[in-house]
Amino acid sequence: MTRPAMIAAAAGSIARVVVDSPLPQLDHLFDYAVPPHLTGEARPGVRVRVPLRMAGRIADGYLVALTDESAAPGRLSALDAVVSPVPVLTDDVWRLARAVADRAAGVASDVLRIAVPKRQVRVERAWLAAGEAAGAPAEVDAPADPPAEVDAPIRPSARVDAPPVVARLLQGQRIAAEATPRPADLPSGPVGAWAVELARVAAGVIAGGRTAIVAVPDQRDLDQVAAALAAGSAAAHVVRVDAAQSSAARYRAHLTALRPGPRILLGNRSAVYAPAPDLGAILVWEEADPFHREPLAPYAGTRDVALLRQEQSGAGLLLLAHARSTTVERLVQVGWVAGSPSPATAPRVVLTPDDERASRIPSAAWRDVARALTNGPVLVQVARPGDAALRALQQQEHAPPSERQDHPAGAAALVVPPVDAGRTAHDLGRAFPGVPVVVADGDHPHPTVPHEPAIVVATRGAEPRTAAGYRAVLLLDGRRMLARESLWVAEDCLRWWSNAAALAAPDAPVHLVGVQGDVALALATWRSPDFAAAQLADRRSLRFPPVTRLALLTGSRPIVEELVAELRSAGADALIREDDADGGPRVVMRFDYGAGPAVAAVAKAAVVRAAAVRRPPPGSGRRPARTLRVRFDVHEPLPS
DNA sequence: AGCACGCCGACT
DNA sequence: GTCGGCGTGCTC
Numbered sequence: 001m002t003r004p005a006m007i008a009a010a011a012g013s014i015a016r017v018v019v020d021s022p023l024p025q026l027d028h029l030f031d032y033a034v035p036p037h038l039t040g041e042a043r044p045g046v047r048v049r050v051p052l053r054m055a056g057r058i059a060d061g062y063l064v065a066l067t068d069e070s071a072a073p074g075r076l077s078a079l080d081a082v083v084s085p086v087p088v089l090t091d092d093v094w095r096l097a098r099a100v101a102d103r104a105a106g107v108a109s110d111v112l113r114i115a116v117p118k119r120q121v122r123v124e125r126a127w128l129a130a131g132e133a134a135g136a137p138a139e140v141d142a143p144a145d146p147p148a149e150v151d152a153p154i155r156p157s158a159r160v161d162a163p164p165v166v167a168r169l170l171q172g173q174r175i176a177a178e179a180t181p182r183p184a185d186l187p188s189g190p191v192g193a194w195a196v197e198l199a200r201v202a203a204g205v206i207a208g209g210r211t212a213i214v215a216v217p218d219q220r221d222l223d224q225v226a227a228a229l230a231a232g233s234a235a236a237h238v239v240r241v242d243a244a245q246s247s248a249a250r251y252r253a254h255l256t257a258l259r260p261g262p263r264i265l266l267g268n269r270s271a272v273y274a275p276a277p278d279l280g281a282i283l284v285w286e287e288a289d290p291f292h293r294e295p296l297a298p299y300a301g302t303r304d305v306a307l308l309r310q311e312q313s314g315a316g317l318l319l320l321a322h323a324r325s326t327t328v329e330r331l332v333q334v335g336w337v338a339g340s341p342s343p344a345t346a347p348r349v350v351l352t353p354d355d356e357r358a359s360r361i362p363s364a365a366w367r368d369v370a371r372a373l374t375n376g377p378v379l380v381q382v383a384r385p386g387d388a389a390l391r392a393l394q395q396q397e398h399a400p401p402s403e404r405q406d407h408p409a410g411a412a413a414l415v416v417p418p419v420d421a422g423r424t425a426h427d428l429g430r431a432f433p434g435v436p437v438v439v440a441d442g443d444h445p446h447p448t449v450p451h452e453p454a455i456v457v458a459t460r461g462a463e464p465r466t467a468a469g470y471r472a473v474l475l476l477d478g479r480r481m482l483a484r485e486s487l488w489v490a491e492d493c494l495r496w497w498s499n500a501a502a503l504a505a506p507d508a509p510v511h512l513v514g515v516q517g518d519v520a521l522a523l524a525t526w527r528s529p530d531f532a533a534a535q536l537a538d539r540r541s542l543r544f545p546p547v548t549r550l551a552l553l554t555g556s557r558p559i560v561e562e563l564v565a566e567l568r569s570a571g572a573d574a575l576i577r578e579d580d581a582d583g584g585p586r587v588v589m590r591f592d593y594g595a596g597p598a599v600a601a602v603a604k605a606a607v608v609r610a611a612a613v614r615r616p617p618p619g620s621g622r623r624p625a626r627t628l629r630v631r632f633d634v635h636e637p638l639p640s
Numbered sequence: 641a642g643c644a645c646g647c648c649g650a651c652t
Numbered sequence: 653g654t655c656g657g658c659g660t661g662c663t664c
Contacts, residue, residue: 017664023641030664054663055642072664612661 012066015042015079017050018094020060020109022297024608026052027107030061031070033078042066042079045087045094047119049080062089062112084124088116088254090275092313097273099308103596104632105551105603106298114296115273120251127255163197165340166204169281169316174307176319176328177340178528181347181502183469186231189448190465191224192502198283198320199228202264206237210280210315211261215271215302217291219244220447224465225266225285234264241267241274269294269302272309281316282306288325288488288495299631303327322498322528325491326539327546329532339529346526347473347501349510357514365474365511366431369455372471372508373435377454379470381500382424383477384441384459424476425457440464460496469505478515486636487544490519490535497523549596550575550637551603553587555610555628560585563606563628570602571595576637588637603630 016029032050034042042048048063058080070076089112097111165175179194186196198214205212216222222242229238241253257265257275265274269292272282286292287303294301303319310317319328319337331337356362361369372378429437432455440446440458449456449464456464460481481493501510501523512520522531539547551572553560564574564587572591580586591599610628 014664019663021641025661026641026663028664032664050664052642052663054644054661056644056663057642059663070664074664076664 011068013039014067014070014076015048015063016065016067017048017061017079018064018109018112019050019052020062020112022107022110024107024604024611027101027109027608029064031067031072031076033076034066035078038079038082041082041085043085043087044091045089046085047083047088049083051077051080053077061109062094062116064089064091064094084119086124086128086255086258088119088258088275090258090277092279092309093273093275095312096305096309099312100300100305101298102604103304103308103600104298104300105600105607105630106300106632110297111273111300114270114294117250117254118247120248123248123251124255127252163200163204165318166201166208166281168338169201169205169318170208170210172310172314172316174310174317174319174331174337175340176324176332176337178324178342179320179322179502180343180345181322181498181526182345182506183465183467183503184228185467186227188227188230190467190469191227192465194285194320194322194502195221195224195228196231198225198285199232199234201281201283201318202229202266203232203234205280205316206234206262206264208280209262209278211276211278212264212280213271213274213276213282214264214266214285215269215282215292215306216266216285217268217289217302219268221285222266222268223447229264229266237261237263239263239265241265241271243268243270269305272302272305279309279313279315281318282310283318283320286321286495287319287328288321288491293635297631299633304633307331321495322502323491323494324528324532325495326488326532326535329529329536330546332529333533333536342526342529345506347504347510348507349501349512349524349526351512351516351520351524352514354516357516360513361474361476362511362513365509365513368472368509368511369428369474370432373432373453373455375453376451376468376471376505377449377456377466378472378474379463379466379500379503380424380428380455380457380474380476381460381463381496382457383480425455428455428457438464458500460500463500463503465503469508470503471505471508473500473504473508473510475500475510475512475515478512478520482515482519485638487638488635491532494519494522494528494531498526498528543590545633545637548590548592549599549632550634551589551591551599552631552634552637553589553603553629554580554584557585559606559610559613559628560587563603563630564589566602566606567591567599570598572599588634600632603632606630 013034015032015034017032018029019026042063044063044065046063048061049058050061052059093115097108097115100111101108179197182193183190184193184196202212202214214225216225229235239253239256260277262278265271284302284306292302306317332339352362369378425437425439436454438449438454438456440462442462446464449466451467475497482489504510512523522528553563567589572589574587575590576588578586607628607630
């Protein structure tokens with residue numbers, strides 16, 4: 001007796017479910033019959049529980065669609081339960097998760113774990129109750145505002161004030177722009193002008209009746225944008241979706257974002273996954289910042305997710321930064337993203353003259369610091385003390401610099417004696433007795449300092465802001481920062497220096513101490529796009545990222561070798577082949593963007609195969625070694 | 641993961 | 653004959 005190939009059923013009585021499991025062999029949709037008692041609640045987007053009979057268990061998942069037909073062989077099992085009536089997974093976020101996973105040979109439910117916050121039963125109950133109390137119809141997919149949030153009317157005049165970039169974003173354009181590099185003073189305190197620019201664009205997007213997602217790398221940046229938004233007319237429309245808030249607040253924000261907007265969804269990297277029924281634009285600040293990189297599989301960072309979401313949704317995309325990264329420059333050169341003209345104003349950068357290369361602080365810098373301290377604070381940027389000191393020692397001990405320079409990254413491993421923030425502070429303090437010294441680093445955070453004479457010594461990324469800007473800026477450990485061995489050192493340094501320089505008052509001197517060459521010149525001329533273009537030209541001749549993509553393969557040797565051969569047929573080549581610390585193979589495959597989908601598909605098939613074969617070794621009771629691991633777009637291709 | 645099915649060696 | 657080892661494959 002043959003079974004019917006298709007099982008037809010009453011309209012919409014079959015549920016397609018994505019199962020919440022990291023197993024790659026379960027990474028597809030499963031069909032379930034919707035039992036009569038669940039037909040009311042079983043709607044797309046809701047959390048469900050489903051039986052996996054072979055696995056003998058009940059699994060969690062999301063109902064992503066209702067259909068009439070199933071291609072699944074045999075009889076369908078029935079949904080076990082609808083966990084909650086709230087459709088927390090919207091169709092566009094589901095499609096985004098699928099695309100993000102596919103791009104990196106990953107599992108969609110891994111992406112969903114990042115995209116959808118954990119359910120909070122109390123929060124949900126209160127939110128649903130508030131929706132009913134507000135007199136909204138009992139529609140679960142469009143409940144009314146909870147009373148706590150006041151939706152102020154949007155001033156029509158905001159449309160007139162909106163910068164021209166807003167109109168382009170609302171047409172679905174992708175734009176890379178450099179932020180104005182100076183401080184801006186708000187009633188609540190100083191922020192970067194970039195934050196005000198982002199806030200203005202976001203306000204323009206909601207004035208156009210659409211929702212804006214604003215993703216920034218860290219809490220300090222989040223606070224600045226929040227302050228800039230609070231100072232504007234759009235304050236009542238802001239919803240924070242950052243992961244730093246409590247689970248309850250995070251879930252409440254998610255529920256709020258599910259309703260039609262317009263609103264501004266402000267958060268860190270996970271904000272690019274926020275549901276937005278009327279998404280108008282995604283705004284990303286500093287896409288190259290390491291905090292935009294996702295540490296969880298499949299490791300897709302804000303920029304790449306935003307690019308996928310832009311493409312799927314047709315929303316606008318704004319990539320804003322003080323300095324253009326090589327990755328964004330590539331997008332501009334291939335014509336995918338439009339580059340905006342550079343800002344009219346630039347910091348006044350002073351380079352160290354040749355005859356003073358050896359001195360720790362050149363005489364001109366001393367003079368400027370002394371002058372600046374008569375009427376305001378001076379910023380002194382130093383490298384991260386522990387990190388840099390340790391690196392210098394490791395390089396001395398383990399690898400002769402001559403060998404290190406042979407690495408394809410080409411970064412010369414300079415060994416510079418460690419100088420820590422404490423000593424710098426001490427020395428400067430002695431040179432200017434009576435002037436207070438403030439040390440700002442990860443352990444001693446200072447978001448802002450008063451605009452009074454003071455020497456502010458800060459590790460990169462921890463620089464405080466000050467009203468009206470610093471009277472002078474010293475970038476001290478430039479050579480040490482450049483000595484880091486990384487494919488991205490030059491642009492990282494340019495970014496760190498640019499961000500510090502942007503804290504200076506207009507016309508205040510910014511001394512880049514002891515650094516010569518292209519990077520120094522790029523800062524001095526404030527032409528990061530040109531520098532990025534030059535870097536990109538080098539990468540093109542080497543066929544290195546971001547001109548190509550990389551995938552790292554590790555695991556048992558035969559399985560890795562088999563995949564290497566398959567990936568060669570898909571258009572990839574092996575850039576690095578070596579053994580890792582445990583003696584296992586470590587292969588970095590390289591491929592063009594065009595080959596990406598094929599490479600990812602082949603890799604995913606291999607991961608599924610390997611997962612099915614993974615077995616405990618006979619006899620021994622210990623767990624089996626993982627047989628294949630694939631990681632796409634590894635940031636540092638060289639082993640550490 | 642977790643569980644059923646299936647295809648070869650020693651057994652009441 | 654059939655009990656049960658664990659290698660292989662599937663989970664709607």
